[in-house]
Amino acid sequence: MYSASKKASLEHRLRGNEAMSNGDFKTALEEYNKGIPLNPDDGILWSNRSLAYLKLGHPELALVDTNRASIILIDPVLGLRKLELVQKDESISPINKLKQVGFKNLLRNAQAYSDLELFIDAIKSCQELMKLKNSFTAKNVPFNWIEVERLLQHCQKRYNEYVSEGDFKDFVQHYGISSFKGEYPWQSRKTDRFSEENFRYLKDRISEISASKVKLVKVNLGQSSVSDTIEIQYGIEAQEKISSHELIFKETPFITVYSRIVERCDNCSTKITTQSKFKCPNSSCKEVYCNIRCYQQALELFHNQLCGKDITGILTVVQKGKSTASLNNLFLIKLFAIAKQRDISPLDIKEIRHMTSSQQTKHRFPKISVHLYEDVMRILEIPIGDLRFDFWVFNCCLFMLSMNVFGERNGAIPDKAYLFSLLALINHQCDPNASTIGEIGNQLISEKVIQKGEAITINYDPRISSRERAASLYYFFGINCKCPKCRTFSGSFSKIA
Numbered sequence: 001m002y003s004a005s006k007k008a009s010l011e012h013r014l015r016g017n018e019a020m021s022n023g024d025f026k027t028a029l030e031e032y033n034k035g036i037p038l039n040p041d042d043g044i045l046w047s048n049r050s051l052a053y054l055k056l057g058h059p060e061l062a063l064v065d066t067n068r069a070s071i072i073l074i075d076p077v078l079g080l081r082k083l084e085l086v087q088k089d090e091s092i093s094p095i096n097k098l099k100q101v102g103f104k105n106l107l108r109n110a111q112a113y114s115d116l117e118l119f120i121d122a123i124k125s126c127q128e129l130m131k132l133k134n135s136f137t138a139k140n141v142p143f144n145w146i147e148v149e150r151l152l153q154h155c156q157k158r159y160n161e162y163v164s165e166g167d168f169k170d171f172v173q174h175y176g177i178s179s180f181k182g183e184y185p186w187q188s189r190k191t192d193r194f195s196e197e198n199f200r201y202l203k204d205r206i207s208e209i210s211a212s213k214v215k216l217v218k219v220n221l222g223q224s225s226v227s228d229t230i231e232i233q234y235g236i237e238a239q240e241k242i243s244s245h246e247l248i249f250k251e252t253p254f255i256t257v258y259s260r261i262v263e264r265c266d267n268c269s270t271k272i273t274t275q276s277k278f279k280c281p282n283s284s285c286k287e288v289y290c291n292i293r294c295y296q297q298a299l300e301l302f303h304n305q306l307c308g309k310d311i312t313g314i315l316t317v318v319q320k321g322k323s324t325a326s327l328n329n330l331f332l333i334k335l336f337a338i339a340k341q342r343d344i345s346p347l348d349i350k351e352i353r354h355m356t357s358s359q360q361t362k363h364r365f366p367k368i369s370v371h372l373y374e375d376v377m378r379i380l381e382i383p384i385g386d387l388r389f390d391f392w393v394f395n396c397c398l399f400m401l402s403m404n405v406f407g408e409r410n411g412a413i414p415d416k417a418y419l420f421s422l423l424a425l426i427n428h429q430c431d432p433n434a435s436t437i438g439e440i441g442n443q444l445i446s447e448k449v450i451q452k453g454e455a456i457t458i459n460y461d462p463r464i465s466s467r468e469r470a471a472s473l474y475y476f477f478g479i480n481c482k483c484p485k486c487r488t489f490s491g492s493f494s495k496i497a
């Protein structure tokens with residue numbers, strides 16, 4: 001017998017399937033999203049949602065769903081219960097129907113890899129499926145094997161083209177190509193960013209830390225790089241005349257992370273000395289702090305969720321990283337921990353929910369992020385049916401971090417990084433009037449006299465010569481620089497409110 005929630009979940013699945021057959025993939029996604037929390041053990045639901053994601057052009061999201069569906073569909077304990085979920089069909093026995101669902105899921109998995117241009121993985125998935133074709137398992141299971149063969153041929157051809165174009169083997173193996181226009185289509189974050197609540201919260205905090213020297217404003221950054229609209233963004237401007245080399249404000253980072261190569265405080269990333277070392281009182285926890293105050297701050301914000309947890313897998317990835325971007329994986333686990341602690345979605349954390357994302361439309365998608373996401377969910381014991389922590393949320397956080405984190409290296413190795421709520425509101429100019437200084441770069445200082453009403457700007461990439469900066473800003477931050485000095489400048493960079 002079904003429980004009430006399983007029955008309701010099944011109804012959502014069927015409604016989703018109907019929307020899929022009408023080509024209404026967004027409604028289908030909404031229905032599947034209503035069904036999953038009611039019965040996260042329904043592998044068919046995950047597999048069907050993966051198809052909705054594929055049709056909506058988000059293979060990276062489909063990948064997590066096909067993986068989950070496979071795990072559930074081959075789980076022997078869930079075996080009998082799965083049969084309950086198979087829709088009765090006169091022409092096929094329930095057990096064969098279930099096998100058909102499994103084959104379809106493998107094909108969706110191969111399609112997701114192919115759409116991401118991860119051809120080696122796509123070929124492997126197709127070959128795995130083709131092995132089943134003449135096996136006993138596939139007997140009397142109707143399935144479109146021609147589609148698998150076609151996909152396999154397509155992937156082999158594309159892979160050969162890639163390799164003959166140059167040595168892209170490493171790229172083809174580890175990075176997919178996904179699209180993301182600053183937000184997922186079902187997200188309302190863009191408008192939420194400018195909500196009255198966000199605006200007031202940020203405005204008050206900026207007035208407070210700068211002693212009202214500067215204020216939050218909305219600015220017109222000219223033509224958007226992803227749509228036809230004029231882009232309205234946040235910016236900071238002087239409320240009074242500021243002299244040259246004056247401290248504008250100093251901000252405590254919201255969170256910091258470090259690669260564990262040098263021993264640092266888990267709360268503020270300050271180097272630990274023999275005089276300043278406070279060990280977490282939990283004997284099975286390895287984290288250390290500068291003092292009890294840092295420990296208590298961390299405990300309240302995120303450490304409660306992470307105390308004693310083994311994050312070695314994530315650290316290994318971070319330590320192998322070549323750029324400070326690899327530290328973003330440590331930010332992700334902290335952001336997910338903070339959200340779990342506050343019982344909200346990571347995208348609703350008030351200290352970060354105003355932040356912009358990279359604006360590139362095509363992204364390098366590191367295949368490993370699927371595993372990192374599953375690791376974060378497992379370490380924090382977040383149930384997979386809690387869609388406030390869905391994979392697209394993880395990706396949004398990653399894109400937001402790639403735009404807003406201030407990182408530091410220790411020689412060639414990414415060492416530590418900071419996430420500041422307010423410094424993240426300062427726009428870039430190639431000829432800026434301010435910069436960030438101090439040991440952790442948390443002091444905003446004027447470089448010249450700034451007149452009342454002038455925008456406060458910094459240079460996001462000061463090490464790079466101005467000729468290369470436009471390309472570097474686009475590559476690393478997804479910014480089409482529209483500052484008055486840049487050739488691409490097309491807007492007024494002016495205040496609108």
Ligand SMILES: C[S@@+](CC[C@H](N)C(=O)[O-])C[C@H]1O[C@@H](n2cnc3c(N)ncnc32)[C@H](O)[C@@H]1O
Pocket residue numbers: 221232233234235354355356357358359403404423424425426427428429479480481482483
């Ligand atoms: C660190 S945030 C700065 C605050 C941001 N304007 C906001 O509304 O939150 C970086 C974002 O600001 C925008 N931005 C900053 N400087 C820019 C520039 N010179 N040209 C174009 N966009 C810029 C980009 O959209 C980028 O995503």
